[in-house]
Amino acid sequence: MLALPTTPTPRRLNPTAAMPPATRWSSVAVALLLSACAHSPQAAVPTPGLQSGVMPWEQTAISPCDKEPTARPALERIGRELQFQGMALEATCNAASGGWVVQVQVVDGTKAHKVVRGPLADGQAVDMGTPAGAARSEAAAGATGFSPDVLHNRQWLRALMARHQFDNLPDAWWHFAQRGLPPAQASDTDLAAR
Numbered sequence: 001m002l003a004l005p006t007t008p009t010p011r012r013l014n015p016t017a018a019m020p021p022a023t024r025w026s027s028v029a030v031a032l033l034l035s036a037c038a039h040s041p042q043a044a045v046p047t048p049g050l051q052s053g054v055m056p057w058e059q060t061a062i063s064p065c066d067k068e069p070t071a072r073p074a075l076e077r078i079g080r081e082l083q084f085q086g087m088a089l090e091a092t093c094n095a096a097s098g099g100w101v102v103q104v105q106v107v108d109g110t111k112a113h114k115v116v117r118g119p120l121a122d123g124q125a126v127d128m129g130t131p132a133g134a135a136r137s138e139a140a141a142g143a144t145g146f147s148p149d150v151l152h153n154r155q156w157l158r159a160l161m162a163r164h165q166f167d168n169l170p171d172a173w174w175h176f177a178q179r180g181l182p183p184a185q186a187s188d189t190d191l192a193a194r
Helices: 021-039 071-084 148-163 186-193
Strands: 087-094 099-106 166-168 175-178
Touching: 071 087, 071 099, 071 148, 099 148, 148 166
Parallel strands: none
Antiparallel strands: 087 099, 099 175, 166 175
């Protein structure tokens, strides 16, 4: 009688029993992250300047911008409006002037392109021709010589802020003061800092 070679029956192991515990948990974490990305691509990308639910303009010390208690609620309303348009607001107090340095970040370029123009890469600032906070002659509110996209974006920002009672200061497209409040004088700022 001829004996045929037999192949051993493969043993089936519990796949999780073969992995060390750290590998199991990291696999679960990666799976959750991937499912979050598939469900909402923006869930895996932090909104610029908005970590841990803290608004970017929140500060612990009292600043000249805090003289008017309606400024922060107005900025929060602007932020909510921008959120629906695929953008996020970054506003910080300019202690020297008492005004606000304002910049708008793209969070979802497909939504943002319905409102603003130019390159709209997620996580990047809306193109205004110059960086926010940079004191340059080209940053002046009435500066010319820019592309139609930049001029449109600057006008759009002025109109957005005006609807929420903020006036664009003439020195820069990014510099705003709450309507009816003059920017702080240098002497006021010096006394507040002491």
